[in-house]
Amino acid sequence: MYRYDQYDHQIVKERVAQYRDQVRRRLSNELAEDEFRILRLQNGLYMQRHAYMLRIAVPYGLLSAPQVRKFAHIARKYDRGYGHFTTRQNIQFNWIKLEESPDILAELATVEMHAIQTSGNCIRNITSDELAGVAADEVIDPRPYAEILREWSTFHPEFAYLPRKFKIAINGSEEDRAATAVHDIGLAMARNPAGDIGFRVMVGGGMGRTPIIGSVIREFLPWQHALTYLEAILRVYNQHGRRDNIYKARIKILVKAIGAEEFARQVEAEWIDIKDGPGTLTVEELQRVAQYFTAPAYETLPATDTGFETRKAEDKAFANWIKRNVKAHKVAGYAAVILSLKKTGVPPGDLTADQLDFVADLSERYSFGEVRVTHEQNLVLADVKQSELFALWQEAKAQGLATPNIGLLTDIICCPGGDFCSLANAKSIPIAQAIAEKFDNIDFQHDIGDIELNISGCINACGHHHIGNIGILGVDKDGAEWYQVSIGGAQGNNTSIGKIIGPSFSAHQMPAVIERLLDVYVKQRTEDERFIDTVQRIGVAPFKEFVYATPILLDQPHGEDACV
Amino acid sequence: MPVSNSEIIKNRAVVADDWTVLRLSEGDTADSVTIPAGKVILPLAVWQARRTELQGRTPLGVWLNSDAQADAIKDDLEQFEVIGINFPIFTDGRGYSIAFNLRTRYGYAGELRAIGDVLRDQLFYMQRVGFNAFAVRADKNIHDALKGLTDFSEKYQASWDEKTPLFRRVQRQPVTQD
């Protein structure tokens, strides 16, 4: 994992001092709220429904055990005892006092962390594949490039006041696990026929009000040119992106308006002057950064561990967990474990301070002291010996972190919604909870198989509803909370945007709506066909017909909303 | 209506300023506005409309609004002693790219002045892309704003002020924290 050198330390330390003084000036009214707002947002501090929320950067989702322990400490000392992992691989704390925020940043700096550019109209935290470096299907390890991009984008003087937020994702495996197609820039690492390493560059993807899948503007960009080429993209966007209308300010609107070809032409024209300039990456720099991402001290192990195989055969619950929560590893005898943060009854992505401490311990005992965050709001221990999976499972289970539901119905992606977010049109956490309660049965979930259910509390799409196989969007109708349902969305190599099935539903109807969608699937599926494949084969119509065929009776109220 | 601030930050010091920034008021047009005598920084539109009349007048300055492009004056750079870039609001970041292109792409070497909604917490970035003068918003303390220029002592990426990125400039080595 990347470790700060004296320069990283210095920059983060100076940031803390700068921010502390900004807070001081705000509190003494030297800074107006309008002036301060932008500054605090670039430090991840939002004003939310009840309190300030602090979003801490987890660069490309990688954490060390001491960093996770620091979160636990922050949760206890400055918050109400828990944190919330997000679809951007970051962590958020919901109950922060402005006066204490500089102290939190100072504490974070001691473990090489910060909240720089986790919000605001600048280049946000770079996201990547949570299995980077260990995935069996990896082509090139994206982590060194992600770190190089992190440094380059940190306090980039020209791009701190862009028309809108700017998100970059990078993926290095055959399977896209970083949702690159719905980012402002999506980089897919590849080799050209000569074997050189580079990127396929996609721009203009995004969700929100206008969901768009990114366009490829360059099939192959040699890695040395990553920074100068991105600089050119950002410069074109900075000057030509719309600033008159916040809803049209993302780069996706610019790319759509002028066309991907014309956009690419302008980028190339901008690039020509800086290509091969000092921003060109060097082999030395790549090596410097890459040395932090070398393999840990793996043991030489047999490809399969017999004790593990026996346990799996004997214990169905363990086998279920292995099937869903354990992923193939490129080193023989090892596996990557996904700790589910989706236990029924808990808001998706939430972890208590004690659980954070526990995860830190677990990672030290089983996985070289490293933890990763997934954009599905789960955690990963990436380097676990097969022979230790059983012991790890038992411990994780005791802490509620081993629900065998990864990729299943209750592994719901869910934004904070109306419970916390001031932009929400509707609550989303209670909807996730009501659905999870109704379909808590693990055998049923395993029978349904791979399915992605994503929920956002408003059109901003923080819960990725557009790319959920089933997407739920909170909408406001005459001041009441309603939910619009879409199906057929997908992430990964065949990213697609879901189609809305029809009029929206009330909160208590939602579990029944999901049940009906699943009924259609179960009836229509061919053997081994996943939900998404059935939707793609038979289309939206049969689902729509069945869901709306008869009224949904409200005999089974669910969740908090049921009593209102 | 001519606006003149008596002090600006220039080359990292607060100095007296004897330039006048000409802004068109309602009813003014670029063709007809009266250009005051003395050191004046003209709106781009006035320069473009009255180029023949103004050519050869020295000293002269021009200012670009944030929606302009650096290439609008790329062939006239030697005419100006000052080029201003206006920030209609401090969150409008286009001026940073204009400045960068004026300096690096078109080689402008004279005074590059940020005008408009110019505040302390943006100055560090502004100087990085090429501004060397700042007409800080009149209701703010200019001596306080001066501190904004030194918020950071290091930077990762190259820009106009620092021609080489950190990775080419220094030997970077892991450190253990005490």
Ligand code: HEM
């Ligand atoms: C603090 C509460 C939050 C606020 C006020 C907020 C605000 C927004 C806004 C305004 C947008 C739309 C931006 C645009 O399309 O231009 C957006 C999009 C998004 N936010 Fe949030 N957000 C919040 C929390 C979150 C959380 C908790 C997550 C992760 C779980 C998240 C991840 C995202 C993602 C992935 C998008 C989609 C961006 C895209 O690709 O179009 N946000 N958010």
Ligand code: SF4
């Ligand atoms: S989708 Fe809407 S409600 Fe949910 S976190 Fe984002 S802005 Fe808030």
